[in-house]
Amino acid sequence: xxxxxxxxxxxxxxxxxxxxxxxEAGEALVRVHAVGICGSDREVYQGNRPEGYxxxxxxxxHEWSGTVEAVGAGVxxxxxxxxxxxxxxxxxxxxxxxxxxxxxLCTAGYEETGFTxxxxxxATLTLPAxxxxxxxxxxxxxxxxxxEPAACIAAAALKAxxxxxxxxxxxxxxxxxxxxxxxxxxxxxxxxxxxxxxxDREELSRRxxxxxxxxxxxxxxGDFDVVIETAGSADAARLSAALLRRGGRLVLTGIPAPGxxxxxPTDLVVRQLEVHTVFGAPPDAWSxxxxxxxxxxxxxxxxxxxxLPLTEFSRAIELVGAGDPTVGxxxxxx
Numbered sequence: 001x002x003x004x005x006x007x008x009x010x011x012x013x014x015x016x017x018x019x020x021x022x023x024e025a026g027e028a029l030v031r032v033h034a035v036g037i038c039g040s041d042r043e044v045y046q047g048n049r050p051e052g053y054x055x056x057x058x059x060x061x062h063e064w065s066g067t068v069e070a071v072g073a074g075v076x077x078x079x080x081x082x083x084x085x086x087x088x089x090x091x092x093x094x095x096x097x098x099x100x101x102x103x104x105l106c107t108a109g110y111e112e113t114g115f116t117x118x119x120x121x122x123a124t125l126t127l128p129a130x131x132x133x134x135x136x137x138x139x140x141x142x143x144x145x146x147x148e149p150a151a152c153i154a155a156a157a158l159k160a161x162x163x164x165x166x167x168x169x170x171x172x173x174x175x176x177x178x179x180x181x182x183x184x185x186x187x188x189x190x191x192x193x194x195x196x197x198x199x200d201r202e203e204l205s206r207r208x209x210x211x212x213x214x215x216x217x218x219x220x221x222g223d224f225d226v227v228i229e230t231a232g233s234a235d236a237a238r239l240s241a242a243l244l245r246r247g248g249r250l251v252l253t254g255i256p257a258p259g260x261x262x263x264x265p266t267d268l269v270v271r272q273l274e275v276h277t278v279f280g281a282p283p284d285a286w287s288x289x290x291x292x293x294x295x296x297x298x299x300x301x302x303x304x305x306x307x308l309p310l311t312e313f314s315r316a317i318e319l320v321g322a323g324d325p326t327v328g329x330x331x332x333x334x
Contacts, residue, residue: 004122010047020124023072028129034145035120036063061119065144087131104280146300155285157183159276164188172230173201185209234260
């Protein structure tokens with residue numbers, strides 16, 4: 001029997017029989033290979049997701065990979081059998097932000113796979129074919145299941161605009177931080193520092209291209225050209241700004257808890273810092289992530305520590321929030 005996870009309300013879920021929904025015009029039906037669990041999925045289950053950014057009952061799952069099984073009218077038949085990943089934001093395509101390519105800023109309202117629309121914690125997922133990104137035929141679909149967080153960091157890398165020979169730094173050593181290291185390494189920096197809270201992340205950071213690793217309690221060098229922050233705390237944001245030279249570029253990707261105090265505006269102005277933020281990934285970032293992945297410059301596999309069947313959704317949620325340093329990326333396999 002094909003199954004799907006349904007979260008009826010915060011703290012309440014069930015495993016139900018899953019019937020694939022035939023694709024309508026403009027849609028594709030994808031057989032899900034793997035789906036990742038992240039902190040936002042835990043928010044959905046615990047009821048901590050901000051109002052308007054979740055709709056119950058819900059099948060979660062916004063990080064996924066799979067293979068196209070069928071397409072609806074108006075979609076090229078050549079997609080059938082192709083390995084794919086897909087964007088989550090269900091943008092309207094007609095507002096001014098969508099026309100500018102900034103689909104995560106769509107003015108028609110927030111709709112996203114796995115949060116307000118059915119997600120990939122099921123045997124299949126039916127979604128607009130325009131959201132799909134085709135992978136190389138020999139792509140590792142388990143690795144590709146991590147391309148959603150990679151696309152978010154691709155958005156940060158594009159905004160950071162790191163140039164060869166610049167000094168770069170990453171603050172945070174989770175999944176996003178390790179992807180940031182890989183994207184910045186691809187830009188050939190003169191120096192690439194990783195700052196974290198756990199010394200046990202040094203080996204992996206250096207494996208991905210870091211030239212230096214320090215914990216926050218150590219003396220930290222400054223004068224960096226570009227810093228990408230991925231830790232999701234106000235302290236991390238302030239630390240990231242402090243690492244920059246005057247006129248340096250900062251990209252914030254983490255989301256601190258509500259009420260967090262922000263950066264010092266006087267410091268931003270006096271040092272003429274260029275600050276960008278990222279929430280989700282627009283199409284150009286997805287294309288960049290898929291291209292870098294296809295070129296072999298992005299290696300998600302070392303980040304995966306657990307692969308579980310869909311029936312172990314509860315355990316997966318517990319693993320993600322346990323704070324265990326041995327737990328990296330957790331995947332569910334429908």
